[in-house]
Amino acid sequence: MHVDENLNRHLLHQREEQVQHLEYNLEYQFYHAVASGDLEQVQKYYLPEDDISIYEGAACGRLSKDVLQNARYHFVVAVALITRICVEHGLERETAYTLSDVFIQEMDQAVSISEITALHNQMVTEFARRMQRQQKQRAYSIHLVKAISYISAHLHEKISTKEIADALSLNRSYLSTLFHREMGISLHAYIRSQKIQAAAQMLLTSDLGLSEISALYGFSSQSQFSQCFRQEIGETPFQYRKHHFQSSAVSE
Incomplete structure (x- = not known):
């Protein structure tokens, strides 16, 4: 050449x-x-x-x-x-x-x-x-940034406030109060929201069944997953995949 x-x-x-x-x-x-x-x-x-x-x-x-x-x-x-x-x-x-x-x-x-x-x-x-x-x-406290990072790295597990607090060497009550003050929502609500958002992306980028995705993100049952998904997204997982799979590779 x-x-x-x-x-x-x-x-x-x-x-x-x-x-x-x-x-x-x-x-x-x-x-x-x-x-x-x-x-x-x-x-x-x-x-x-x-x-x-x-x-x-x-x-x-x-x-x-x-x-x-x-x-x-x-x-x-x-x-x-x-x-x-x-x-x-x-x-x-x-x-x-x-x-x-x-x-x-x-x-x-x-x-x-x-x-x-x-x-x-x-x-x-x-x-x-x-x-x-x-x-x-970047405007959050160092403890909050670390908590968010921990949640991101453990989305496929059942995450508790105690586990996060222990991982960060913080008092559980203090972490919950800090998180709510800086984020405006409870730690539990944030974890659930992040799991649902990740599951929504999985619905659009894989052919895994709903039960598999539900188990992947640590929901106790497919019905609980569907209920939480509808509360967060406004549609059931089945409706979401049917309406968006053909037009979007990654949820917007």
Whole structure:
């Protein structure tokens, strides 16, 4: 492979066609918006889902002569850059890279450019939302941040206030009071909400049955899971999967 020869040929073609990649300043504004959790600004950079010609020209960079493959390559590049930037700005590494894997696997199943652009918009929104929550957590006390981190790492278990307090070497009553004061909800309600949100994502990204997901997140029964899910989401798990599975890879 003659790298210099190919590079010069592509640069000449771009000059002849007056083609340029996205200006650095615009790229910076976009990635900064995602990393800072600015959802309003991120939405301004959404790709037009009904414009199937977005990857046909060379303006975005031609990584493949096949338009659909070109869209796939650009999606992988985008999610890789966003993942790295978000990790550098404080997003938990394992969460970030696992989320990246989820989106790439979903993209691999897409059969049209419109599906890929829609998934791209969902992807940047999901990362921005997580960064927004990350920004809010920084204002919390160190004990609360550690409690939230513990809950995140043990969602697949039955978590009690005592277990968290013991893990953090805190008084159980003090932890409950602190959590409610800073979060505005009880520790128990937060744990349940986080389990339901994780279960909702599992409903959209796996083919596991409801009973399996219920057991995975430590609910005592499928009926308890369904009841809690409806209280949190507004739909039963079955309704949620039926209504959203085809249009969303990761819950928004």
